[in-house]
Amino acid sequence: MSISNVKIINKLSNSKATFIKTGIFVSLAAYWGVILVGTFITFN
Amino acid sequence: MDVFLPIAQVFVNPIEILLLSAIVGVLSGLFGVGGGFLMTPFLIFLGVPPAYAVANEANNILATSVSGSTTHYLKNTLDYKMGLMIVIGGTIGTALGIYIFTYFKGIGKIDTVISLAYMYILAIIGTLMLVESLGEIDRAKRNLIVKKKLHVHYWIHGLPLRMRFPKSKLYESIFTPIIIGLFVGFIAAIMGIGGAFILVPAMIYIIKMPTKLVPGTSLFVTIFVSVIVTFLHSFNFGSIDLMLVVMLVIGSIIGVQIGQKLGEKIDSSGLKALLAILLLIVGIAIAYETFFAEQTEKEIIQVLTSDLNFFSIFILEFSEDMPFFYGLFSIMFAILLGVGAALIRRVFSNFKKKMLLKKS
Numbered sequence: 001m002s003i004s005n006v007k008i009i010n011k012l013s014n015s016k017a018t019f020i021k022t023g024i025f026v027s028l029a030a031y032w033g034v035i036l037v038g039t040f041i042t043f044n
Numbered sequence: 045m046d047v048f049l050p051i052a053q054v055f056v057n058p059i060e061i062l063l064l065s066a067i068v069g070v071l072s073g074l075f076g077v078g079g080g081f082l083m084t085p086f087l088i089f090l091g092v093p094p095a096y097a098v099a100n101e102a103n104n105i106l107a108t109s110v111s112g113s114t115t116h117y118l119k120n121t122l123d124y125k126m127g128l129m130i131v132i133g134g135t136i137g138t139a140l141g142i143y144i145f146t147y148f149k150g151i152g153k154i155d156t157v158i159s160l161a162y163m164y165i166l167a168i169i170g171t172l173m174l175v176e177s178l179g180e181i182d183r184a185k186r187n188l189i190v191k192k193k194l195h196v197h198y199w200i201h202g203l204p205l206r207m208r209f210p211k212s213k214l215y216e217s218i219f220t221p222i223i224i225g226l227f228v229g230f231i232a233a234i235m236g237i238g239g240a241f242i243l244v245p246a247m248i249y250i251i252k253m254p255t256k257l258v259p260g261t262s263l264f265v266t267i268f269v270s271v272i273v274t275f276l277h278s279f280n281f282g283s284i285d286l287m288l289v290v291m292l293v294i295g296s297i298i299g300v301q302i303g304q305k306l307g308e309k310i311d312s313s314g315l316k317a318l319l320a321i322l323l324l325i326v327g328i329a330i331a332y333e334t335f336f337a338e339q340t341e342k343e344i345i346q347v348l349t350s351d352l353n354f355f356s357i358f359i360l361e362f363s364e365d366m367p368f369f370y371g372l373f374s375i376m377f378a379i380l381l382g383v384g385a386a387l388i389r390r391v392f393s394n395f396k397k398k399m400l401l402k403k404s
Contacts, residue, residue, distance in 0.1 A: 017182075024178070028171055031328065035163055038335035042156065 050356040051285035051363055052096040060090060061288070062295040069108065069299020074307045075319055079296060080105050080237030081169070085162055085326050089333075092288070094158040095149065098236030099277035099284050103378050104292040105238045106270035108300050109263045110382025111389075116260025118390060123211040123257045127264040129218050130243070133225025134232070134269040141233025142276045149281070159334045161235050166327035169241060173320035181317070212253045220251055225265065233273050238266040271375050278363075278371030286359050286374060293378060297385040 046055040064086050068079035080101055087097035116122050148154040203217035224246045228239035243262045247253045253261065278284040352360070363370045 021178075024174070028174075028324075031324065031331075032167065032171075034335075035167060035327075035331050038331060039160060042160075042335065 047287065048352065048356065049092070049096075049285045049287050050352060050360045051283065052092055052100075052288060054091050054093070056090055056092065056288070056291075058291050061087075061291040064090075065104070065292045065295025066299035066302075069296035069301075070303040070306065071299075071319065072108070072296075073300040073303020073305075074310075075303075075316070079108070079299075081162065081165060081235070081241065082323070082326060083292070083296070084158075084236050085166075085330055088159070089329065094155045095281065096283045096285065096288075098158060098234075099274065099281065100288045100292060101236040102232065102270050102273040102277065103284055103289045103374055104296055105236075105266060106274055106375065107293040107378035107382040107385075108296050109238060109266040109270055110379050111297055111300065111385040113260060113263040113267055114383050114386035115389065116263060118386070119260075121256055122260040122264055123209060123253065124264070125207075126209050126212055126214075126221055126251070126253065126257075127261045129207075129221035130225035130228070130261075130265045131268040133222035133227075134229035134239075134265060135225075135272060136222075137226035137229025137231075138233045138269060138272045138276065139229075140226075141230040142273075142280065144230075145234055146280060156334070158235065159330055161231075163327050163330045163334065165231075165235065166323045166330070170320045170323035170327060173316055173323065177317040177320060212251075212257055214252065216251070224250065225269075228265070229269050229272070232269045233276070236273065239269060240266060267379075270378075274375055274378070275371045278374055279367050282363050282367055282370075284363070284371065284374045286377070287356065289374060289378065293381050297381065301385065301389055 045057065045059070047058050048055050065083065068083045068086070071082065072079035083104065084094075084097045084101045087101065088094050092100070113122070145154065148157045203219040205218050206215055207218050208215050224243065228242050231237065231242065232239045240262050243265060244258055247258045247262060248255060274284060362373070
C-alpha cells in the first residue's frame with residue numbers, strides 16, 4: 001500500500017513537471033510564431 | 045523633473061535613466077554579461093530614438109568595459125595577443141556594420157531594423173538560456189551527471205596560419221579569433237552592444253581559452269569595438285549625447301560594482317532562468333511595439349536654443365562645430381570614468397583588507 005502511494009506521488013510530480021515543460025514549450029513556440037509572422041507581414 | 049537631451053532632441057527623466065542603468069549594471073555584474081542588449085531596448089521604451097539609443101549605449105559600454113578591464117589588468121588575467129586578433133576582426137566587422145547602418149538609415153528603415161535585430165537576439169538568447177537553465181535544474185533534481193567530450197573540433201579548427209598564444213597556452217589559426225571578432229563587431233555596430241554574449245561562449249567553446257582569461261580578454265576586446273562604434277556613430281551621424289552618456293555611465297558603473305560584489309556572495313545559476321524570462325519579456329515588449337502598437341505621430345516639441353542651459357548649448361555647439369573632437373571627447377570621458385571607477389574600487393578593496401588584517 002505504501003509503495004503504491006509513493007508511485008502515485010511520483011507519477012503526480014512527473015505529470016506536474018511534464019505539464020510545466022509543455023506550457024513553457026507552447027509559450028516559446030507561440031512567441032516565435034508571433035515574431036516570425038510579424039516580420040513576414042512587415043516586409044511583405 | 046524631465047531633462048532635455050540636446051542631441052537626441054527628447055525629454056527624459058534622469059532618475060529613471062540612472063535607476064534603470066544601475067539595475068542593468070547590477071545584472072551585468074552579477075551574470076557577467078553585458079547590459080547592452082537590455083539597456084538599449086529600455087532607452088527605446090523611454091522615448092529615445094533607436095539610432096541614438098544604439099550610439100549612446102555603445103559609449104556607456106565603453107566605460108563599463110574599461111572599468112572591468114582595468115580590474116582584470118591589475119589582476120593580470122588578460123591575453124592581449126588573443127584580444128588583439130579578435131580586435132582586428134572586430135574593426136572590419138564594425139566598419140561593415142556601420143556601412144549597413146548607414147544604408148538602412150538612408151532608406152529610413154533603421155528603427156525597424158534595430159527593433160527586429162533586438163527582437164530576434166533577445167528571443168534566441170532568452171530561449172537558449174531558459175532551455176539550458178531548466179535543463180540544469182532538471183538534471184540537478186535527478187542527480188544526473190552528463191559526460192561531455194573534452195575536445196570537440198569544428199571546421200574552424202582546421203584553418204591555416206597558426207600562431208602561438210603563450211598566455212592561453214594555445215596554438216591555433218589567427219582566422220578563428222578574427223572571424224569571431226568580425227561577427228561581434230558587426231553586431232555591435234548595428235545594435236550598440238558589447239558582444240560579450242557571443243564572445244564569451246566563443247572564447248570558451250571555439251577558441252578553447254582558459255576560463256579565467258575569458259572575462260578580462262572579452263572586456264579588453266569590447267573596449268576597442270566600443271571605441272570604434274562610438275567614434276563612427278558620432279562622426280557619421282552626430283548621435284552621441286553627452287548628457288545621456290553621463291547619466292548612463294554613472295548608473296551602470298555603480299550597478300556593475302554592486303553586481304560583482306553580489307556575484308561573489310550568491311549563486312547566480314538559479315537566477316539564470318529568471319534572467320532568461322526577463323530577456324524574453326523585453327523581446328515580447330519590442331515585438332508588441334513594432335508589430336501591434338499604433339504608430340502614433342510623436343509630438344515634435346521644438347526647444348529653442350535660448351531655452352537650453354549652458355551645458356546643453358555647449359554640447360550642441362561642440363557636436364556641430366567639431367564632430368571629430370566631440371567623438372574623441374566622448375570616448376576619453378568614458379575611458380576616464382571607467383578607469384577612475386576601477387581604481388576607486390581597488391583603493392576601497394585594499395583599505396578593507398588592511399582593516400581586516402588590523403582587526404585580526
